[in-house]
Amino acid sequence: MTGAMTFTEPAERTELRAAVSAFASEYGQGYYRARAKEGAYLTDLWKAAGELGYLGVNIPEEYGGGGGGIGDLAAVLEELSAAGCPTLMMVVSPAICGTVLSRFGTPEQRQRWLPGLADASSIMAFAITEPDAGSNAHRLTTTARKDGDEWVLNGRKTFISGVDVADAVLVVGRIEDERTGRLSAALFVVPTDTPGFDKQQIEMDLLSPDHQFQLFMDDVRLPADALVGDPDAGLLQLFAGLNPERIMAASMSTGTARNALAQAVDYAKERTVWRDTPIGAHQGLSHPLAQMKIETEQARIMTQFAALRYDSGDDAGAGEAANMAKYAAAEACVRTVDQAVQTLGGNGLASEYGLGAALTSARLSRIAPVSREMILNYVAQQSLGLPKSY
Incomplete structure (x- = not known):
């Protein structure tokens, strides 16, 4: 063997x-x-x-x-x-x-x-999502046109993280192919102090140091070298960044799940209600926590596998694995944080433990950076070969 x-x-x-x-x-x-x-x-x-x-x-x-x-x-x-x-x-x-x-x-x-x-x-921040183009990158309306030796960028973006602390934003837009007239994806490095580039913070019901912004680009002039890589390979370049995004999102979810599970286990070992028996001895709590341990470890293994596929240069295989890992990790995160709150009872929503805030951020993991429904579409079509539904 x-x-x-x-x-x-x-x-x-x-x-x-x-x-x-x-x-x-x-x-x-x-x-x-x-x-x-x-x-x-x-x-x-x-x-x-x-x-x-x-x-x-x-x-x-x-x-x-x-x-x-x-x-x-x-x-x-x-x-x-x-x-x-x-x-x-x-x-x-x-x-x-x-x-x-x-x-x-x-x-x-x-x-x-x-x-x-x-x-x-x-x-550096990253900007792809638009008000009218969430999961559909083919509907992006942010465009760049050539003007002499410069690019002129116009468009809007939304739910862009960390623009307030970023020196530049990697913006996904579209440029016109001079040969065919068709618009193709392209990536531009845009310093945040460039004239015509403005941001507006989005108020969120989310306790996080990572703030969300809308971006407005009005005749933003960029040098020729702001364009990243080959304009004919825009989609390839874009997806080369999105697979790591999914792997990293999965890792953040599994880490958050581990944090919540550790707090729940510690509490269940010490908290007593009936006689002197810790509540963790009761199967009504111990079994759900054991399930969360299993599901989190499964998600971690899938995430490590996705990273291995990506780091070995297998972009196609990494796409499937990264999407599956992101899905599994988000589900494990949501379920684990919820069970941790249930284990702590009223304390689960006390600021001291931070689990109430984690409920919101965990729920976000099902939506961003790609929704669970779009992952299911991907697996149905790409992995199972089922007909496209949209």
């Missing part, structure tokens, strides 16, 4: 997880919640993580990164989330933008942006 399979992460990643877990525990859920209530970002944690090399583990070494893969970066986000410090900017800046620029950026673009994304001196 040859080629034996292994489900053990490499020793380097195990060590990375332990280091990030110890680092994140110095901040914890209290720090995250306090910053969110102040309307501020996790700046101290972000800068320290960058200095320690955690934000750039997937960035090539020649640009100041660790030279690892998306699996390594996903492990970092999972451990941050398990310690109570999930942040969407890990999904956006080093994962989506860092991956796209590493794979498709010009040497000048890589040198300009990747070192900063790795050491936290720069943050």
Whole structure:
């Protein structure tokens, strides 16, 4: 028998997880919640993580990164989330933008942006969603036209994370093919201080330091080198960033589930109501918590598998696995946080534990960055070969 399979992460990643877990525990859920209530970002944690090399583990070494893969970066986000410090900017800046620029950026673009994304001196947001084009990237109306040596960008975006802390935004738009006249996808790096680029914060019923914005681009003039990669490969470049996005979202969900489960288990071991028996001895609580452990571990394994497929260069296989991982992790997260609240009873909604706020953010994981329904469409059509429903 040859080629034996292994489900053990490499020793380097195990060590990375332990280091990030110890680092994140110095901040914890209290720090995250306090910053969110102040309307501020996790700046101290972000800068320290960058200095320690955690934000750039997937960035090539020649640009100041660790030279690892998306699996390594996903492990970092999972451990941050398990310690109570999930942040969407890990999904956006080093994962989506860092991956796209590493794979498709010009040497000048890589040198300009990747070192900063790795050491936290720069943050980049990502803008694809539009008011009238949520899951359908083919209906994007943000367009760029050539004017001499410049691009002129016009359009709107919505639900864009972290624009308030970003130095630039990687904007997905469309340009006209000079040969066919057809519009094709294209990506542009847009510094946030560019004239004509404006943002407006969206008020959310969500306690998070990652704020959401609408973007307005009115005749935004960009240099020729703002265009990323090959305009004929726009969709390929876009999906090269979206698979890591799904893997990272899954890791944030499994980390959040682990955090909620740990709190529920600790509480169930200590809380007594009838006689001197801890409530965790009762199957009405122990069995649901055991189910959540099983479902979370299943999602973690699927996420690690998706990362392995992506890091091995299998973009097609990674697409299926990343979507499945994101779905499984979101479901595990929602169910686990809900069960944690049920285990703690009234304390489950006390600010001290942070589970009430986690209910909202966990529910968001079913919607963003891609809805569970669109994942089911993908699996039905791409994995099962069923007819397209839309």
